[in-house]
Amino acid sequence: MNLSEYVDAKHDEHLSDLFEFLRIPSISTQSQHKPDIERAAHWVADRMRRVGLESVEIIPTKMHPLVYGESLHAPGKPTILLYGHYDVQPPEPLGLWTSPPFEPTVRGRNLYGRGTADDKGQVHIHLRALEAIRQLTGGLPINLKMLVEGEEEVGSENLWDFVKSHKKKLKSDALVVSDTSMLGLGVPSITYGLRGLNYYQLEITGPSQDLHSGVFGGAAPNPLTILSELFAKLHDKDFRIAVPGFYKDVAKLSKVERKALNSLPWKEKKFRSTVGAPGLCGEKGSTILERLWCRPTLDLNGIWGGYMGEGSKTVIPSKAYAKFSTRLVPNQDPREITQLVEKQIRKLLPKTVHLKFEVLSTGKAWVAPYHHPFFELARQALVKGFGKRAVFIREGGSIPFVTQMSDAFRIPCLLLGFGLPDENAHAPDEHIALDNYFGGIKAVAYFYEALGGVQI
Amino acid sequence: MNLSEYVDAKHDEHLSDLFEFLRIPSISTQSQHKPDIERAAHWVADRMRRVGLESVEIIPTKMHPLVYGESLHAPGKPTILLYGHYDVQPPEPLGLWTSPPFEPTVRGRNLYGRGTADDKGQVHIHLRALEAIRQLTGGLPINLKMLVEGEEEVGSENLWDFVKSHKKKLKSDALVVSDTSMLGLGVPSITYGLRGLNYYQLEITGPSQDLHSGVFGGAAPNPLTILSELFAKLHDKDFRIAVPGFYKDVAKLSKVERKALNSLPWKEKKFRSTVGAPGLCGEKGSTILERLWCRPTLDLNGIWGGYMGEGSKTVIPSKAYAKFSTRLVPNQDPREITQLVEKQIRKLLPKTVHLKFEVLSTGKAWVAPYHHPFFELARQALVKGFGKRAVFIREGGSIPFVTQMSDAFRIPCLLLGFGLPDENAHAPDEHIALDNYFGGIKAVAYFYEALGGVQI
Numbered sequence: 001m002n003l004s005e006y007v008d009a010k011h012d013e014h015l016s017d018l019f020e021f022l023r024i025p026s027i028s029t030q031s032q033h034k035p036d037i038e039r040a041a042h043w044v045a046d047r048m049r050r051v052g053l054e055s056v057e058i059i060p061t062k063m064h065p066l067v068y069g070e071s072l073h074a075p076g077k078p079t080i081l082l083y084g085h086y087d088v089q090p091p092e093p094l095g096l097w098t099s100p101p102f103e104p105t106v107r108g109r110n111l112y113g114r115g116t117a118d119d120k121g122q123v124h125i126h127l128r129a130l131e132a133i134r135q136l137t138g139g140l141p142i143n144l145k146m147l148v149e150g151e152e153e154v155g156s157e158n159l160w161d162f163v164k165s166h167k168k169k170l171k172s173d174a175l176v177v178s179d180t181s182m183l184g185l186g187v188p189s190i191t192y193g194l195r196g197l198n199y200y201q202l203e204i205t206g207p208s209q210d211l212h213s214g215v216f217g218g219a220a221p222n223p224l225t226i227l228s229e230l231f232a233k234l235h236d237k238d239f240r241i242a243v244p245g246f247y248k249d250v251a252k253l254s255k256v257e258r259k260a261l262n263s264l265p266w267k268e269k270k271f272r273s274t275v276g277a278p279g280l281c282g283e284k285g286s287t288i289l290e291r292l293w294c295r296p297t298l299d300l301n302g303i304w305g306g307y308m309g310e311g312s313k314t315v316i317p318s319k320a321y322a323k324f325s326t327r328l329v330p331n332q333d334p335r336e337i338t339q340l341v342e343k344q345i346r347k348l349l350p351k352t353v354h355l356k357f358e359v360l361s362t363g364k365a366w367v368a369p370y371h372h373p374f375f376e377l378a379r380q381a382l383v384k385g386f387g388k389r390a391v392f393i394r395e396g397g398s399i400p401f402v403t404q405m406s407d408a409f410r411i412p413c414l415l416l417g418f419g420l421p422d423e424n425a426h427a428p429d430e431h432i433a434l435d436n437y438f439g440g441i442k443a444v445a446y447f448y449e450a451l452g453g454v455q456i
Numbered sequence: 457m458n459l460s461e462y463v464d465a466k467h468d469e470h471l472s473d474l475f476e477f478l479r480i481p482s483i484s485t486q487s488q489h490k491p492d493i494e495r496a497a498h499w500v501a502d503r504m505r506r507v508g509l510e511s512v513e514i515i516p517t518k519m520h521p522l523v524y525g526e527s528l529h530a531p532g533k534p535t536i537l538l539y540g541h542y543d544v545q546p547p548e549p550l551g552l553w554t555s556p557p558f559e560p561t562v563r564g565r566n567l568y569g570r571g572t573a574d575d576k577g578q579v580h581i582h583l584r585a586l587e588a589i590r591q592l593t594g595g596l597p598i599n600l601k602m603l604v605e606g607e608e609e610v611g612s613e614n615l616w617d618f619v620k621s622h623k624k625k626l627k628s629d630a631l632v633v634s635d636t637s638m639l640g641l642g643v644p645s646i647t648y649g650l651r652g653l654n655y656y657q658l659e660i661t662g663p664s665q666d667l668h669s670g671v672f673g674g675a676a677p678n679p680l681t682i683l684s685e686l687f688a689k690l691h692d693k694d695f696r697i698a699v700p701g702f703y704k705d706v707a708k709l710s711k712v713e714r715k716a717l718n719s720l721p722w723k724e725k726k727f728r729s730t731v732g733a734p735g736l737c738g739e740k741g742s743t744i745l746e747r748l749w750c751r752p753t754l755d756l757n758g759i760w761g762g763y764m765g766e767g768s769k770t771v772i773p774s775k776a777y778a779k780f781s782t783r784l785v786p787n788q789d790p791r792e793i794t795q796l797v798e799k800q801i802r803k804l805l806p807k808t809v810h811l812k813f814e815v816l817s818t819g820k821a822w823v824a825p826y827h828h829p830f831f832e833l834a835r836q837a838l839v840k841g842f843g844k845r846a847v848f849i850r851e852g853g854s855i856p857f858v859t860q861m862s863d864a865f866r867i868p869c870l871l872l873g874f875g876l877p878d879e880n881a882h883a884p885d886e887h888i889a890l891d892n893y894f895g896g897i898k899a900v901a902y903f904y905e906a907l908g909g910v911q912i
Contacts (some may be wrong), residue, residue, distance in 0.1 A: 001750055006890060014523040027770065028765035028767075029765070029766060029769065030765065030766060030767070031766065059664055089769060090763070090769055092764060093666070093767070096666070096718035098664065110694075119676065131855075153769075154767055154768065155768070165768055166789050171812065177650060179611050181671070186850050190594070195670060197770065199672065199770070201768075205733075206733045207732050207733045208587045208731070208732025208733065209552065209732065209880065209883055209884060209885070210552070210879075210882070210883035210884060211731065211882075211883060212548070212881045212882040212883065213753075213755045213757060213781060213783070213853055213882070214783060214851070214852045214853025215637070215655065215748070215851070215852050215853055215877055215881065215903070216731060216747050216748070216852070217753040217755045217781075217783050217852060218732075218738055218739065218747035218752075218753040218783070218852065219727075219736050219737065219738045219747045219748055220731045220733065220736065220737070221731075221733050221735065221736065221737045222737075224687075224755075224756035224757075224758070224759050225687060225755070225756050226725065227684070227759075228683070228684040228685075228686075228687035228688050228756070228759075229679075229684075229688040229691075230684075231681060231685070231686075231688075232688030232689070233507075233687075233688070235681070249896070271675075272881060275663050275664070275667065275675075275676045275677075276663050276664025276665065277661075277662045277663045277664065277671060277676065277677050277808055277809065278805050278807055278808055278809065278810060279677065279806070280675050280676065280677065280808065281675065281676070281806070281808050281809035282674055283674065284480075284674045288675050290673035291673070291675045292673070292674050294670070295507050295674055296674075297669075297672045297673040297674040299669045299678050299680055299681070299772055300680035300681050300684070300762065301669060301680075301762050301768070301769060301770060301771050301772070301773075302680070302761065302762035302763040302764050302769070302771075302773075303680050303683075303684075303760065303761055303762060303764055303776070303820075304758050304759065304760045304761075304764045305759055305760075306756065306757050306759060306779070307546070307548075307757055307758040307779060308757035308758050308760045308777070308779075309485070309486065309548070310485060310486060310487065311485035311486075311610055311911065312485065312610065312611070312655040312657075312757070312779065312780075312781070312816045312817065313485065313545060313546055313609075313757060313758070313882065314653065314655070314757060314781060314853075314854075314882055315757050315758075315882050315883065316755055316757070317757075317758075320759070321764070323762065323763060323764075323768060325669060325768070325770055327669070327673050327674070350735070350737070351734055351735050352734055352735035352736065352875060353733065353734065354734060356616070360767065360768045361768065366877050395670070395671070396670045396672070396674065397670025397671055398670055398770075399768075402689040404625065419902070421671055423896055424665065424667075424668075425668045425671065426664075426667075426668040426669070426770055426771050427665050427666035427667055427771065428665060428666060429665070434570050438833065452744075
């Protein structure tokens with residue numbers, strides 16, 4: 001029995017085990033889910049032990065625990081640091097899910113549920129690949145250090161503290177991460193670029209209390225109007241971000257890379273239908289893929305203030321709130337960007353209101369030179385696992401850990417992603433294609449097998 | 457014992473009875489409070505009977521019931537139609553109340569609670585004035601028709617249907633309403649102008665579902681950004697409303713009236729401290745009082761969309777919502793204004809989103825020529841009840857019923873208001889000054905007594 005046949009034979013067992021993991025609502029941003037976070041961490045630790053990892057630990061942090069396990073019985077072979085996360089995004093708005101977010105459900109060739117793609121399903125691909133190799137060969141052909149965190153969706157702050165203080169323990173020849181998407185169904189992909197992410201929150205206070213809009217309207221400053229006017233001024237007419245200095249360090253795409261990206265088998269029609277809006281928007285002078293992968297953005301992620309209930313209430317509220325984020329590209333400096341953004345917002349706001357400006361997280365962009373031989377081994381493993389041509393792509397999302405690891409350890413980072421762009425990672429009806437889940441287990445198993453042939 | 461002495465003697469009884477009324481959370485805009493609305497209607501009917509009104513009825517409507525009672529035993533004397541409302545605004549945000557909204561509480565010389573000023577406290581002033589006259593004289597010197605509704609805070613739609621179909625029953629020589637404010641503490645006032653109110657709700661839909669802001673940011677239209685850009689375009693740099701045609705019918709103030717209004721004993725410093733913002737805003741070329749009373753406005757009353765919870769969520773939401781209103785002045789036509797506003801909003805929105813535009817209510821402005829002799833009697837009664845100079849003022853708020861009655865019956869409307877501009881009518885810590893409450897009972901009793909001297 002080869003690896004592929006073994007993976008096929010265990011089809012139902014893979015899914016049943018994955019369902020258990022997905023049912024735990026390990027939402028890292030909502031404090032009431034702390035017990036679920038703990039449960040998920042214990043679940044991961046247990047599975048690490050079952051697939052033969054040793055020295056398995058649940059490592060407490062200031063917020064949510066890390067889970068670590070290792071297998072170091074292949075002297076002279078590559079050491080891989082494998083990273084994933086067991087925390088998930090909040091499922092709200094609940095009403096828009098076809099099946100409940102924490103009851104995994106198969107419809108057609110997809111598995112639906114929060115965390116199916118981002119990232120529990122992909123962590124599980126590795127656990128099952130390791131299990132397959134162990135069952136077929138009795139051991140692992142490489143050295144593996146597996147680290148799974150619980151704060152990816154809230155900025156990975158404590159992960160990095162841990163890594164910095166355990167550099168020796170984590171020393172490896174390459175980092176492998178499966179937390180990204182393929183270019184499309186049937187196009188297995190290796191991601192070599194990610195955007196960075198700064199996340200901000202604003203509180204604008206006008207009147208010291210809510211006021212009657214009849215008695216005070218026309219003279220009292222309305223923080224909702226002022227919030228609107230502020231965000232309208234943060235893009236110019238070409239949809240460029242209107243913050244002085246914002247673009248000064250943005251790396252230009254080389255002609256070669258631009259050509260390669262724009263010749264990928266990427267389906268604009270499919271993208272438009274996933275978005276589902278009457279039209280797209282974006283920065284003048286860039287193609288859609290360039291806008292998504294290689295250009296920075298500023299997006300509102302939430303606004304609220306005043307009366308949001310049934311019917312009408314004639315109020316001028318005291319406060320208006322916004323959550324927003326900037327996606328960053330090489331070589332923007334996240335700390336400098338927070339300063340530029342805050343400075344411009346303070347400059348744009350009228351003197352009739354107070355501002356509270358908070359930075360919830362920062363993270364730099366990352367781009368890899370994909371000439372290292374491990375990249376070629378990974379590409380071949382994808383071809384073998386999926387039976388399809390594999391490609392190199394970038395992605396618009398952010399994995400702060402990849403950037404930090406790349407900077408700190410100077411090792412190649414391989415992003416083997418098995419999600420899809422329309423997987424609804426942070427939205428209702430998140431799902432993973434079953435073909436990608438099973439193809440992923442095979443490809444990862446083949447990749448580890450191939451790495452076992454490399455002498456370090 | 458004269459009227460004033462009688463009112464003073466019953467001090468505790470007035471308050472105890474008012475507290476009962478205020479404890480009923482008769483919130484008309486929230487359907488779960490329907491039983492409280494019914495309770496409040498029954499409470500008003502009971503008190504009408506106790507003060508000697510006859511033919512008292514609770515009249516069902518499509519939404520909340522009207523309460524009606526009358527006393528018609530003064531032939532040849534004026535017939536007064538007295539209007540008030542027993543419904544109140546929602547109390548949210550609850551956390552900002554010093555004492556619970558439906559537990560009336562005296563602090564200093566103020567009584568706090570939802571409805572104290574708007575409008576239960578003022579309805580109660582009339583009930584206690586009628587009680588005083590009845591106890592001292594054994595009857596009423598005028599004919600009175602008292603109508604108290606439960607939909608004032610949601611647009612008074614059914615009230616007007618009732619009035620139109622009962623014109624004969626309601627026929628009167630004047631309308632009296634106590635639902636407005638005095639210019640300031642110690643300045644009893646008669647309001648002769650009100651602004652109209654149109655209330656709108658928007659739903660803007662971009663993507664057909666919530667999207668990951670990393671994967672889609674830069675190309676997917678963000679309805680939160682588009683909402684912001686829309687509202688930023690609805691005022692020009694002079695804070696005039698940027699809707700073509702919006703000002704074309706706005707009545708100009710006469711020199712005489714402008715002079716009278718701007719010489720009122722109005723305290724700008726007190727107004728600024730009530731607003732409590734670092735500064736005021738407003739339309740260029742108008743004084744603050746003109747902006748508040750005689751110029752139209754467009755105010756956002758609520759916005760929401762995307763993630764509003766704890767921490768961060770990197771989402772581009774499918775939908776963004778806004779509630780907003782326009783305050784109108786003579787001679788703007790509310791129906792035409794809704795059309796102009798909708799047209800401009802549709803014009804301003806990009807083609808990347810869908811719009812759902814709803815008009816929740818409309819209402820025209822009102823201004824009275826205050827030369828009718830009843831106005832002078834009312835002014836004298838205020839002087840007698842309060843022991844202070846009384847003035848004629850306008851107000852920025854809206855009472856649709858006054859406009860409708862004025863148009864339909866062509867009778868004088870007397871707005872004898874006992875609230876104060878800083879009473880927080882639609883906000884936390886709503887209150888009424890106890891001096892105004894007790895002075896109001898006396899002034900109203902003196903006014904009805906004086907009307908009894910008029911032959912019709």
